[in-house]
Amino acid sequence: xxxxxxxxxxxxxxxxxxxxGLKLDPREVPSPLIGKPAPHFELPQLHEAAKTFSERDMLGxxxxxNVWASWCVSCREEHPVLLDLxxxxxxxxYGLNYKDKREDGLAWLKGMGDPYKVSIFDFDGRVGxxxxxxxxxxxxxxxxxxxxxxxxxxxxxxxxVKSTLLPLVNELDRA
Amino acid sequence: MIPELGQLAAALALCLALAQALLGLVGAAxxxxxxxxxxxxxxxxxxxxxxxxxxxxxxxxxYNDFTVAYVASNSNSALPLHYRIAGVWGGxxxxxxxxxxxxSVWTFGVTLFSRQLPLEMVxxxxxxxxxxxxxxLLFILxxxxxxxxxxxxxxxxxDLNPLLQDPGMVMHPPMLYMGYVGFSIAFSFAVAAxxxxxxxxxxxxxxxxxxxxxxCFLTVGIALGSGWAYYELGWGGWWFWDPVENASFMPxxxxxxxxxxLAVTEKRGAFRSWTVLLAILAFALxxxxxxxxxxxxxxxxxxxxxxxxxxxxxxxxxxxxxGGSLLLYVWRAPAIGLGGGFEPLSRESLxxxxxxxxxxxxxxxxxxxxYPLALDASGLGKISVxxxxxxxxxxxxxxxxxxxxxxxxLARWKKASLPDLASRLRWAxxxxxxxxxxxxxxMGRWGAMVALGLLLAAWVAASCFVQIWEKVRNAxxxxxxxxxxxxxPRATWGMLLAHFxxxxxxxxxxxxxxYESEKDVRMEPGDTVEIGGYTFRFDGVRDVTGPNYVAGRAxxxxxxxxxxxxxxxxxxxxxxxxxxxxxxxxxDTGFTRDLYVSLGEAVSDTxxxxxxxxxxxxxxxxxxxxxxxxxxxxxxxxRRYRLAARRQPEQYAAAAAR
Numbered sequence: 012x013x014x015x016x017x018x019x020x021x022x023x024x025x026x027x028x029x030x031x032g033l034k035l036d037p038r039e040v041p042s043p044l045i046g047k048p049a050p051h052f053e054l055p056q057l058h059e060a061a062k063t064f065s066e067r068d069m070l071g072x073x074x075x076x077n078v079w080a081s082w083c084v085s086c087r088e089e090h091p092v093l094l095d096l097x098x099x100x101x102x103x104x105y106g107l108n109y110k111d112k113r114e115d116g117l118a119w120l121k122g123m124g125d126p127y128k129v130s131i132f133d134f135d136g137r138v139g140x141x142x143x144x145x146x147x148x149x150x151x152x153x154x155x156x157x158x159x160x161x162x163x164x165x166x167x168x169x170x171x172v173k174s175t176l177l178p179l180v181n182e183l184d185r186a
Numbered sequence: 187m188i189p190e191l192g193q194l195a196a197a198l199a200l201c202l203a204l205a206q207a208l209l210g211l212v213g214a215a216x217x218x219x220x221x222x223x224x225x226x227x228x229x230x231x232x233x234x235x236x237x238x239x240x241x242x243x244x245x246x247x248x249y250n251d252f253t254v255a256y257v258a259s260n261s262n263s264a265l266p267l268h269y270r271i272a273g274v275w276g277g278x279x280x281x282x283x284x285x286x287x288x289x290s291v292w293t294f295g296v297t298l299f300s301r302q303l304p305l306e307m308v309x310x311x312x313x314x315x316x317x318x319x320x321x322x323l324l325f326i327l328x329x330x331x332x333x334x335x336x337x338x339x340x341x342x343x344x345d346l347n348p349l350l351q352d353p354g355m356v357m358h359p360p361m362l363y364m365g366y367v368g369f370s371i372a373f374s375f376a377v378a379a380x381x382x383x384x385x386x387x388x389x390x391x392x393x394x395x396x397x398x399x400x401x402c403f404l405t406v407g408i409a410l411g412s413g414w415a416y417y418e419l420g421w422g423g424w425w426f427w428d429p430v431e432n433a434s435f436m437p438x439x440x441x442x443x444x445x446x447x448l449a450v451t452e453k454r455g456a457f458r459s460w461t462v463l464l465a466i467l468a469f470a471l472x473x474x475x476x477x478x479x480x481x482x483x484x485x486x487x488x489x490x491x492x493x494x495x496x497x498x499x500x501x502x503x504x505x506x507x508x509g510g511s512l513l514l515y516v517w518r519a520p521a522i523g524l525g526g527g528f529e530p531l532s533r534e535s536l537x538x539x540x541x542x543x544x545x546x547x548x549x550x551x552x553x554x555x556x557y558p559l560a561l562d563a564s565g566l567g568k569i570s571v572x573x574x575x576x577x578x579x580x581x582x583x584x585x586x587x588x589x590x591x592x593x594x595x596l597a598r599w600k601k602a603s604l605p606d607l608a609s610r611l612r613w614a615x616x617x618x619x620x621x622x623x624x625x626x627x628x629m630g631r632w633g634a635m636v637a638l639g640l641l642l643a644a645w646v647a648a649s650c651f652v653q654i655w656e657k658v659r660n661a662x663x664x665x666x667x668x669x670x671x672x673x674x675p676r677a678t679w680g681m682l683l684a685h686f687x688x689x690x691x692x693x694x695x696x697x698x699x700x701y702e703s704e705k706d707v708r709m710e711p712g713d714t715v716e717i718g719g720y721t722f723r724f725d726g727v728r729d730v731t732g733p734n735y736v737a738g739r740a741x742x743x744x745x746x747x748x749x750x751x752x753x754x755x756x757x758x759x760x761x762x763x764x765x766x767x768x769x770x771x772x773x774d775t776g777f778t779r780d781l782y783v784s785l786g787e788a789v790s791d792t793x794x795x796x797x798x799x800x801x802x803x804x805x806x807x808x809x810x811x812x813x814x815x816x817x818x819x820x821x822x823x824x825r826r827y828r829l830a831a832r833r834q835p836e837q838y839a840a841a842a843a844r
Contacts, residue, residue: 015516015519018463018467018512018515019512019513019516022508022509022512023509025474025556026509027555027561028563029504029559030501032287032559032562032563033204049709169430
């Protein structure tokens, strides 16, 4: 009897595995940048091209860098989540306007609302390459020492903000 | 109106499937002859309504009805008609409907060709198939309805994925699904036999032709998928151990074990509980394949239709269908008993080794496919398992399998003699050794792996000829070689042809792996590149316009020793609707080699990156698969399966005495 039960036992284990697997996102690839210092950049700002912004300006603060573009459909979906996050004041949100036209980016923020303290303008996507951007939107959490602690590929959702992003920001703020 | 009719037909099919399941299973359990007799008409009605539903969806595609959400996301008014028809199974919802259509076609087949079976058996088989069909109809009606409307209707559709706009892709899913779903018959027969407690040679004989037929379709389906990947993806590879390829390969490996194990059960009454288990596993792996493709648990080139709620539904279906049958197996298998005994060297023992090897192969593919998922699920990180693992595992498993394939068919049932086998196979061994030593030199370079591959291929092929020769020499009662061969049953010819196909396949794999060459070059118009003795000249790229794409088409004449062999026209297409670039490789196919050119990126106004391949004997890979499938078809059509099964007891006795 027990001999004949082996297949069903294996099958149950398989079901458990597949059930857990359903909750995982196979597209979520861990970034090799996590735990590493944020790559250096110094870029003109979107609103005021004469001024620049660098990740070094943020040393000593926990902040969120969000990569966005006016041509990006998922960014539209993500936008209300970012507006809420910015309005809550839990963490400053900075934008990286990626491979966009300046006037398109500005029009987009004007029409949809602007969650960003500052948006920087990465016209040729050089900084995007340093940050390993491969799908917009992407979101990074960077700690007080300028180290990347979290990366999200794809749109943020209210659940991710609540269960992952905010607890991490709180923890980093206390450190 | 048409989509609503389709939806209604699907709902009616669901009712009939449910009736078919209940009447069959409960009727057989209670011995109600009228109930049991009603399963056939219920199954035929189900087939008719599923066919109507499928036809409605097809009509919606043909007439570009973009108010149907599924049509809008998988078709476009500029899409040529044949791809609009293939678009029916180009996405998730339609491919599930195709799955159900295939299941109802097989069910319909069972209602037609089961007159010689006891009514109780037919009722149970149709009952189990009705249950599976019910599950899948519920699945499409509740989670993946292909007939859902979309208001307001978009002006035009989002187009069929350009990767699927290819003749190979038109045929690949129907063939593959015919194979996958065909194993449901072996599964239903196994469950019916477990329920009735009648697991005998007759049961094996009834399931054999169905299982072999399903296996043929699966073989052709996998070969078509591999051929598609070869010329459509533009990398020149023919098998990538991609999770979804593996998902189709696992049922094939288990199915291969099953058709061999059924032979033993039919002829000798042995391996019964093992055969039942294999029949359950072959269909379980088909369902698992469906789950892996449709749930998005694994990423792969195929993961274009994913949704977690659907995943949960299929997982539940998997749990009920497979979990239920495995529990039934735990309950009933201990009572099955053993069949006839056999010696350590006999046809039974050789077939047992075949089964062990194929089961181990299926297990290692399963392990390699799910290992990344297991690591991820236990939080140990993300990895991917690729060709190095599978190749390392497969060569040592398949080499002994090929060796045994040369011996098995010559061995006697019950007890074989080693000196006898050795003497009958000595010429085959000599031919194999000669091929391994000499042929690689003829190809230009001797290598150990190439020699091993050719040794085994020649061994298998030569063993087939030894078997034919023995039949010519030994057949009794007929005079003349032709008359003697004509009494050989089709099943035997089928087996020989399929085994010969394996040899052809192995030759293809070995020679491509051993002698293929490729070059990536930057070419200006007028530049030439030489590979495998062929000279390719790049004559530049000009723009062409297709029905729904624009393309740059290169002209590349190929010469050998100054003579033009072929002119190839590889393309780089941009499909307008999805704005997706596609590489359309150009291939000159030959009996002993393919010349394969694909176009990379433009590096300047006139210069392009061009990739040229020389692939010796690659078409033998698919030729071998085709021979295997033909062999299977021949075996499945053997007349003894069509003889009245009522004579079965004395035939079984006669077979056992042989």
